[in-house]
Amino acid sequence: MKNYAFIKDNIVVNIAVFEDDITEDILQIFKEQHNADLVILTDKNAFIGGDYIEGQFRSACPFSSWSWDKIEKEWIAPIPMPKDDKFYYWSEEIQNWVVVSSY
Numbered sequence: 001m002k003n004y005a006f007i008k009d010n011i012v013v014n015i016a017v018f019e020d021d022i023t024e025d026i027l028q029i030f031k032e033q034h035n036a037d038l039v040i041l042t043d044k045n046a047f048i049g050g051d052y053i054e055g056q057f058r059s060a061c062p063f064s065s066w067s068w069d070k071i072e073k074e075w076i077a078p079i080p081m082p083k084d085d086k087f088y089y090w091s092e093e094i095q096n097w098v099v100v101s102s103y
Contacts (some may be wrong), residue, residue: 003041
């Protein structure tokens with residue numbers, strides 16, 4: 001079984017799973033149908049609408065100030081979230097974590 005992601009403008013536009021080996025003709029039809037590049041999936045983080053940048057699948061960046069950690073394969077805030085028993089949310093406006101006052 002082989003999984004394929006169809007990538008257009010660095011966004012996953014479709015994912016196809018084929019149980020049997022398929023011909024290059026069939027792959028070409030899928031590529032043309034989506035007007036997209038083809039990537040064989042080995043990364044389980046791929047999903048439709050996700051990004052494909054620098055050879056990695058990833059979710060869309062939650063905030064413009066966050067950066068991608070290539071090792072952990074996740075978005076990280078410019079300031080680590082405090083590690084205590086409180087609940088926080090990220091405020092892009094003040095570029096910091098804010099305590100949730102009621103929940």
